[in-house]
Amino acid sequence: MNGCSFSGEGRGIGTRRDESKYNAILDAAVLVMAESGYHHAQIARIAKAAGVADGTVYLYFKNKEDILISVLRHTIGEIVDKATETSAKAASAEEQLRSLVRLYFGELGVRRDLAMVTQVHLRQVDANIRREIGDIMKPFYNLLDEMFERGVGEGVFSPNLNRRITRRLIFGTMDETVSAWVLSGAKYDLASLSNDVVDALLYGLTGPKANDTEQKG
Amino acid sequence: MNGCSFSGEGRGIGTRRDESKYNAILDAAVLVMAESGYHHAQIARIAKAAGVADGTVYLYFKNKEDILISVLRHTIGEIVDKATETSAKAASAEEQLRSLVRLYFGELGVRRDLAMVTQVHLRQVDANIRREIGDIMKPFYNLLDEMFERGVGEGVFSPNLNRRITRRLIFGTMDETVSAWVLSGAKYDLASLSNDVVDALLYGLTGPKANDTEQKG
Amino acid sequence: MNGCSFSGEGRGIGTRRDESKYNAILDAAVLVMAESGYHHAQIARIAKAAGVADGTVYLYFKNKEDILISVLRHTIGEIVDKATETSAKAASAEEQLRSLVRLYFGELGVRRDLAMVTQVHLRQVDANIRREIGDIMKPFYNLLDEMFERGVGEGVFSPNLNRRITRRLIFGTMDETVSAWVLSGAKYDLASLSNDVVDALLYGLTGPKANDTEQKG
Amino acid sequence: MNGCSFSGEGRGIGTRRDESKYNAILDAAVLVMAESGYHHAQIARIAKAAGVADGTVYLYFKNKEDILISVLRHTIGEIVDKATETSAKAASAEEQLRSLVRLYFGELGVRRDLAMVTQVHLRQVDANIRREIGDIMKPFYNLLDEMFERGVGEGVFSPNLNRRITRRLIFGTMDETVSAWVLSGAKYDLASLSNDVVDALLYGLTGPKANDTEQKG
DNA sequence: CATGAATGAGTCTTCATTCAT
DNA sequence: CATGAATGAAGACTCATTCAT
Numbered sequence: 002m003n004g005c006s007f008s009g010e011g012r013g014i015g016t017r018r019d020e021s022k023y024n025a026i027l028d029a030a031v032l033v034m035a036e037s038g039y040h041h042a043q044i045a046r047i048a049k050a051a052g053v054a055d056g057t058v059y060l061y062f063k064n065k066e067d068i069l070i071s072v073l074r075h076t077i078g079e080i081v082d083k084a085t086e087t088s089a090k091a092a093s094a095e096e097q098l099r100s101l102v103r104l105y106f107g108e109l110g111v112r113r114d115l116a117m118v119t120q121v122h123l124r125q126v127d128a129n130i131r132r133e134i135g136d137i138m139k140p141f142y143n144l145l146d147e148m149f150e151r152g153v154g155e156g157v158f159s160p161n162l163n164r165r166i167t168r169r170l171i172f173g174t175m176d177e178t179v180s181a182w183v184l185s186g187a188k189y190d191l192a193s194l195s196n197d198v199v200d201a202l203l204y205g206l207t208g209p210k211a212n213d214t215e216q217k218g
Numbered sequence: 219m220n221g222c223s224f225s226g227e228g229r230g231i232g233t234r235r236d237e238s239k240y241n242a243i244l245d246a247a248v249l250v251m252a253e254s255g256y257h258h259a260q261i262a263r264i265a266k267a268a269g270v271a272d273g274t275v276y277l278y279f280k281n282k283e284d285i286l287i288s289v290l291r292h293t294i295g296e297i298v299d300k301a302t303e304t305s306a307k308a309a310s311a312e313e314q315l316r317s318l319v320r321l322y323f324g325e326l327g328v329r330r331d332l333a334m335v336t337q338v339h340l341r342q343v344d345a346n347i348r349r350e351i352g353d354i355m356k357p358f359y360n361l362l363d364e365m366f367e368r369g370v371g372e373g374v375f376s377p378n379l380n381r382r383i384t385r386r387l388i389f390g391t392m393d394e395t396v397s398a399w400v401l402s403g404a405k406y407d408l409a410s411l412s413n414d415v416v417d418a419l420l421y422g423l424t425g426p427k428a429n430d431t432e433q434k435g
Numbered sequence: 436m437n438g439c440s441f442s443g444e445g446r447g448i449g450t451r452r453d454e455s456k457y458n459a460i461l462d463a464a465v466l467v468m469a470e471s472g473y474h475h476a477q478i479a480r481i482a483k484a485a486g487v488a489d490g491t492v493y494l495y496f497k498n499k500e501d502i503l504i505s506v507l508r509h510t511i512g513e514i515v516d517k518a519t520e521t522s523a524k525a526a527s528a529e530e531q532l533r534s535l536v537r538l539y540f541g542e543l544g545v546r547r548d549l550a551m552v553t554q555v556h557l558r559q560v561d562a563n564i565r566r567e568i569g570d571i572m573k574p575f576y577n578l579l580d581e582m583f584e585r586g587v588g589e590g591v592f593s594p595n596l597n598r599r600i601t602r603r604l605i606f607g608t609m610d611e612t613v614s615a616w617v618l619s620g621a622k623y624d625l626a627s628l629s630n631d632v633v634d635a636l637l638y639g640l641t642g643p644k645a646n647d648t649e650q651k652g
Numbered sequence: 653m654n655g656c657s658f659s660g661e662g663r664g665i666g667t668r669r670d671e672s673k674y675n676a677i678l679d680a681a682v683l684v685m686a687e688s689g690y691h692h693a694q695i696a697r698i699a700k701a702a703g704v705a706d707g708t709v710y711l712y713f714k715n716k717e718d719i720l721i722s723v724l725r726h727t728i729g730e731i732v733d734k735a736t737e738t739s740a741k742a743a744s745a746e747e748q749l750r751s752l753v754r755l756y757f758g759e760l761g762v763r764r765d766l767a768m769v770t771q772v773h774l775r776q777v778d779a780n781i782r783r784e785i786g787d788i789m790k791p792f793y794n795l796l797d798e799m800f801e802r803g804v805g806e807g808v809f810s811p812n813l814n815r816r817i818t819r820r821l822i823f824g825t826m827d828e829t830v831s832a833w834v835l836s837g838a839k840y841d842l843a844s845l846s847n848d849v850v851d852a853l854l855y856g857l858t859g860p861k862a863n864d865t866e867q868k869g
Numbered sequence: 870c871a872t873g874a875a876t877g878a879g880t881c882t883t884c885a886t887t888c889a890t
Numbered sequence: 891c892a893t894g895a896a897t898g899a900a901g902a903c904t905c906a907t908t909c910a911t
Binding site: 477478479489490492493498499 | 883884885886887888
Binding site: 474532565566569583586591592593594595596597599600601603604605606607608609610611612615618628631632634635636637638639640641642643644 | 691749782783786800803808809810811812813814816817818820821822823824825826827828829832835845848849851852853854855856857858859860861
C-alpha cells in the first residue's frame with residue numbers, strides 16, 4: 002500500500018489530522034465488525050471501542066461505508082505490499098504461487114477478526130461496495146496474473162488455460178478455504194494448508210502426472 | 219425437495235391453500251432481493267410485486283428470514299434434484315463433474331436474478347442464517363464428494379488429495395466464477411464456461427499432461 | 436339477567452341464531468381473556484377455542500369490545516340475579532350484606548378465569564367501555580343501596596353516612612379483596628374471607644363497640 | 653424518591669444531561685396517557701408533546717413501558733415522600749389516617765390527568781408491569797400498616813382485625829373513590845371527601861358509637 | 870479538532886375486520 | 891348461516907448522521 006492508504010482519497014475528509022486516531026477507529030471497526038457483522042456494527046460502538054466520540058468518526062471517514070472500504074484498502078493493501086515483495090524474491094512461478102498462498106493464509110490465519118470481516122461480513126454489503134472491493138483486490142489479481150504468465154513462460158503452466166478462469170480457480174479456492182476456516186471457528190491452523198492447496202491448484206483433481214518423473218501405475 | 223417443497227415445514231405457517239400465491243411471493247422475493255439486496259428488500263415491495271397485501275405474506279411465511287430460506291430451499295433444492303438425476307446417468311466421474319458444473323452454471327446462468335440472490339445478497343445475512351444455508355447446500359456438497367470418490371475409484375482422480383481441499387477447490391472455483399459473472403453484469407454466457415472450468419479443475423494450472431493422449435491440440 | 440342477556444340488544448347482530456354457538460364464544464372469550472388479557476386476546480384464538488371460524492364471531496358480536504361487554508353483562512348479570520334472590524330472603528340488612536359479599540366472593544372464587552377478567556383485564560379497556568361497565572354494575576350497586584337503606588331503617592346503619600361513600604366503601608373493599616386474591620394466584624379460599632370482610636365493613640377500623648352487647652377488654 | 657428520582661436507575665439509559673427534557677417527556681407522557689390511555693399513547697405523540705424527536709425519547713427511557721413505570725415512580729414516589737413526612741407529624745393514628753387520605757385525595761384531586769393515569773389507564777398494562785407497580789406502591793402500603801399498628805397500640809383500632817383485610821378496606825375504598833371521581837369527569841372536589849371517607853373507614857356502616865363521646869350531632 | 874445529544878426517516882409485524890364462496 | 895383467506899392500517903424502535911458548543 003504505497004503511501005496513499007491513509008484517508009479517503011480526495012473525499013475532502015481525513016486531511017491527515019491525527020493519524021493515531023484514524024488507525025484507532027480502523028482497528029475498532031475491524032473488531033466490532035468481526036463481532037457483529039457490517040450491518041450490526043453500530044458507529045457508536047466503533048467510536049466507543051476506538052475511544053473517541055461518535056462525531057469524531059465523521060471527521061476521519063465520510064460514512065460507514067467508507068470505514069469498511071478503508072479497512073479493506075488498508076489490510077488488503079498491506080497483504081498486497083508483502084505479496085509484491087515476496088513475489089520479487091521467488092525463484093520460479095510455482096514458488097511464487099506457493100509463497101502467495103502461504104502469505105495470504107498466514108496473514109488472515111493470525112487475524113481471525115480480519116478474516117471474519119473479509120470473508121463473512123464483507124459480503125453483507127451492497128453490490129456497489131462489492132464492486133469497489135473488486136478494485137481494491139485488483140493489485141492482488143494482477144500479481145496472480147503475472148505469476149501465471151511467468152509460469153507459462155517457464156513452461157510449467159498450461160498456455161491453453163483461460164486467464165480469467167485461472168484467476169478464479171486460484172482466488173476462488175483460496176477464498177473458499179479461508180471462509181470455511183473462519184466459519185468452522187478457526188479451530189485449525191490455516192497456514193499449514195497452503196502446500197496442499199497449492200498442489201491441488203497446480204495439478205487439479207487428477208493430481209501430478211507420471212511424466213513429471215514417474216507415473217504411479 | 220421432491221414435490222413437497224411448498225410451505226414452511228411444520229412451522230404452522232404456509233399451510234394455506236393457494237399454492238399459486240405462495241409461489242408468487244417467492245418469485246417476487248427473488249426479484250426484489252435481486253434488485254435491492256436482502257436488507258433493502260422491503261416486505262411491502264415484495265407483497266406489491268406479488269400482488270398481495272403485506273399481511274398476506276405472513277400467512278405463507280413466518281418472517282422475512284423465512285422467505286429467504288424458502289427461496290433457497292426451493293431453488294437450490296431444484297438444482298440438487300436435477301444434479302442427482304444427472305449424476306446417476308453419468309458414465310464416469312469426469313463426465314459427472316462436467317455435468318454438475320454445466321448444470322450449476324446453466325441453472326444460474328439463465329436466471330440472473332436468482333444468481334444475484336445466491337451469490338451476492340445471500341451473503342448479507344446473519345451467521346445463523348448462513349448456517350441454515352449450509353444445510354441446504356449439504357446435498358450438493360455430498361454429490362461432489364461422491365463424484366470425487368468415484369473418480370478415485372476409477373483411477374482418474376488422485377487418491378492423495380485432501381478431501382476437504384478438493385471440495386473447496388471445486389466449489390470455490392464454481393462460486394467465484396458465478397460471482398464474477400453476476401458482478402460483471404451477466405454480459406456473457408455463463409454455461410459456456412463450464413468445460414474450460416472443468417478442465418482447470420481436472421488438471422490445474424499445469425494443464426493436462428502429454429500421456430493423457432491428446433488434449434485440445 | 437332477565438332474558439335480554441343474549442345478543443347485542445338492537446345492534447342488529449346476533450338475532451338469536453344459534454344460542455349454543457353464542458355461548459361457546461362467550462365461554463371461549465372468558466378463557467382466552469383470562470389467559471392473555473383483553474388486548475392480547477386475539478379473535479382468532481377465541482374463535483378456535485369456541486370451535487368456530489373467525490368470521491362466525493362477527494355473526495354473533497359486533498366487535499371485540501362487544502364480546503367483552505357481553506361477557507360481563509352475562510356473568511355480572513347472573514351474579515346480580517342470584518344476589519336479588521338472596522337479598523329477598525335475608526332477615527336483616529346485616530344478613531343481606533353478609534350474603535351479598537359471600538355470594539360475590541363465592542361466585543368469583545370458584546371461577547378464577549372470570550375473576551381474572553373482571554378484576555385484571557377488564558381494566559385494560561378504554562374509558563368509554565369502562566363507563567358501559569358501570570351501567571352493567573348498576574343493578575348491583577342498587578342492591579347495595581337498598582341494603583343500606585334497609586339497614587338505616589332497621590337502625591343498625593348510621594344514617595349520617597354519605598350514600599356514595601358507603602357504596603364505595605363496600606364495593607371498593609370487595610373489589611380490592613378479589614383483585615388481591617387473583618393477583619396472588621388464587622392460592623387461598625376467597626369465600627372464607629367474607630365474614631371478616633363484612634365485619635370490617637360494618638365496624639371499620641375501630642371495631643365493634645362496647646355497647647354492642649359487651650366490650651372485650 | 654429523595655432527589656435522585658431522575659433517570660432509569662442503572663439501566664444505562666436516561667443518564668443524559670438534560671433533566672428538563674427528561675421531565676418534559678414525563679409530563680408529556682402523563683398528558684397523552686391521560687387523554688388516550690396507555691395503549692393508545694403513541695410515542696410519536698408523546699415526543700411531539702414534549703417538543704422532542706421520537707428518537708430522543710429513547711435516550712431517556714428504555715421503552716414505552718419504562719415511561720409508564722417512571723411516571724409512576726415519580727408521582728407515587730412524591731406522594732409517598734409527603735405522606736411519610738405528614739405521618740411523622742401526626743399526633744395520633746386517627747390523625748395520621750386522616751392526613752394520609754387527605755393527602756392522597758389532594759394530590760390526585762388537583763391533577764386529573766395524573767389520576768386518570770393511575771386509576772384508569774394504569775390498569776391497561778400487563779401483569780408484569782402491574783407487579784412492578786405493586787413494588788412502587790409498597791411504601792404507601794407500609795405506611796398504612798404502620799398507621800394501623802399504631803392505632804392498635806393506642807387502643808383506638810380493633811386488634812382483632814385481619815391486617816390484610818384492613819389494608820384492603822382502606823386502599824380499596826380510597827381507590828374506588830378516586831376512580832369514581834375520575835370517571836365522573838372530576839366534577840366535584842375530591843379532597844373535600846376525605847373526612848367523610850375516613851369516618852366510614854373508622855366506624856364502618858354502623859357508624860360511630862355512643863360511647864365515642866360525641867360525633868357529628 | 871472534538872464532542873455527544875439530538876434527530877427522524879425507515880420497516881417489520883400484528884390482528885381486528887371483511888367478504889367472496 | 892358458516893367459513894377462513896385476505897386485507898392493510900397502525901406503531902414501537904434503531905441508528906447513521908448532523909451540528910451547536
